Amino acid sequence: MLTTHPFDDDKLHEECGVFGVWGADAASAIAALGLHALQHRGQEAAGITSWDGHQFHTHRAMGHVAGNFDRDDIIRGLPGKVAIGHVRYSTTGETALRNVQPLFAELSSGGFAVAHNGNISNAMKLRRDLVRRGSIFQSTSDTETIIHLVATSSYRTLLDRFIDALKQIEGAYSLICLTSEGMIVCRDPLGIRPLVMGRLGDSYIFASETVGLDVVGASYIRSVEPGELIIVSDKGLRSHRPFAPVRPRPCIFEHVYFSRPDSIVDGSSVYSVRKRIGAELAIEDPIDADLVIPVPDSGTPAAIGYAQQSGIPFELGIIRSHYVGRTFIQPGDQVRHLGVKLKHNANRALIQGKRVVLIDDSIVRGTTSLKIVQMVRDAGAEEIHMRIASPPTRHSCYYGVDTPERAKLLAAQMSVAEMRDYIKVDSLAFLSIEGLYRALGEDAREEAHPQYCDACFTGSYPTHLTDQEDLAPADQLSMLAERIA
Known part of the structure; x- marks a missing residue:
């Protein structure tokens, strides 16, 4: 039978990686290169969605980036100067093509694609509520919850509906979303998962790690700040702060194991x-x-x-x-x-x-x-x-x-x-x-914060764990609550 190699079984698996390109010729080819550099963050599946100014194009596949996105016919099928990509290791949802990102849906405002690194810790509760209200889910991924929250929001503009959705979710997320109006990039208020921004000529590049910038020859600008929402469109780049400021809590294990040694994470060289x-x-x-x-x-x-x-x-x-x-x-x-x-x-x-x-x-x-x-x-x-x-x-x-x-x-x-x-x-x-x-x-770990x-x-734990609280036996709830900082 085929089984995972025993040395891989005993490691914490590397969540996912996201990559985005705005305003570059052959954007999907650049995205594919970027995903190669982020392959260590997820080896189960990969996907790219592009926008050619008229329609969206998506290719998703099980397996590595190599073999799925190194063919000319695949890249030619993803035209446009805008693209987002994702490499996946499943942390929620089954290992199946329907869960491979970017996820895409046609909303009332037009097409909406999303690539997500992180985990929504109240996704099951939100999903139950959405299904009761009539939502029909096509995947078992927690990421699809975001799409349904945007689709069902009562706010008028897409940006306001998106912010409304984010304010209902708990947990960790670095998101790169693609719409006909522009690209939306954001990081959760605690900055648990990493996300960086760079420039390639006149183009903007976003990636989970700086190695994604390096491989395509982009220059590093800065990290996307915790709680920051960036919109890139034909009008340029705008930064928003839709959340109340909180003290960041980036993932410490990015420095121990997850990130590549040649990356810079939140200003620090991982290798050093x-x-x-x-x-x-x-x-x-x-x-x-x-x-x-x-x-x-x-x-x-x-x-x-x-x-x-x-x-x-x-x-x-x-x-x-x-x-x-x-x-x-x-x-x-x-x-x-x-x-x-x-x-x-x-x-x-x-x-x-x-x-x-x-x-x-x-x-x-x-x-x-x-x-x-x-x-x-x-x-x-x-x-x-x-x-x-x-x-x-x-x-x-x-x-x-x-x-x-x-x-x-x-x-x-x-x-x-x-x-x-x-x-x-x-x-x-x-x-x-x-x-x-x-x-x-x-100098020291601050116990209180x-x-x-x-x-x-x-x-x-820095956030509520709503789904875990719902699943935990009664005698474990008090212990869980004590662990939530």
Whole structure:
């Protein structure tokens, strides 16, 4: 049967990525390039919608950008100087073509396409209310709720109807919408999910990360501010602030794992932050060892920082194959066991007889760590000390990250000592939440008003979780309420 590779199963999946182009020749081709750079944020599906000044054109497909948008006939079928695109990893809704974005609908004001990175935490309640009022949904995605809220709003102008819709939703969203009147770009008031703006000649470019600008040769202007709504049209660019100002809480895990190391997120170099994370980890949890080895690729920058701070040599003790897809054939238990080496293999000549420090970005279920440790042990390591470049992941995310339910998070069920014994290492340590904040340039985490959304580590959720409250047993509601900051 076909199954997801076991090393991918034990990671928090990277939500989605969005990209927009306004006023460029071959806008859909530029969007396709931008989506290539954002592919790490979602590998299940991709889509592009363009506007040629008269009508909308959409192509959506399951799978990667490559193979779906590198054909001339596909790009020719998406004409116009305006386009928006999306790469998807499902956090709500089934994996099916009907959920692939951009979603499109014909409203009374004309065509409306939307690409969304994030998660609406009251989508189920809103959906039930809309269905009672007569709305007919075509997908199971939370994003479609936005379209129906816009369509049913009693306000007159499209902009006012859109703002009315946003004021009814909870959770995280970075949105790029395409209409016949212009492009609408916005970020939720807390700025949980990232979004940046750039210029390519006379064109405007929007992307989830700055690498999306880099790949198309656009210059970075700035981040879209939390709570900011930008309209781009033939009249130029206008910025609106339709929400009451609140203190931002951008996602801290963008710096730990989700964003590409070569991105700039909210003004900070992701690569530099990850190196500082490794240095903080070395200060907090030093160990006498011979080698610092990253679990590739996400553990590499932190491992460099750990090695530089500790003085222990950095080496590539685990080699990753970049030619293995996300799925592979597993016809039986024996091949399934051997399959773990398809993507990673221990560098035996380097490791044998050595005391090694393994650096990884996180532990989710623990299955990856268990297999990696066993592989390094089989390669002859004398001691294995694992250091994790983030605090223990003890809580689920409801803001656009595909997190296992809490019962499947290893750190929610075990102490650090129990986790050490479970994954069979000589020692195990996690970065403290204070160390993570220091790596981000903060003197300390402000307990009453945290500077980031760190709910996956602390349980301090920055918004209401209406749908979760509706689903939670009565004895869990008070616990959930306490975790909502």
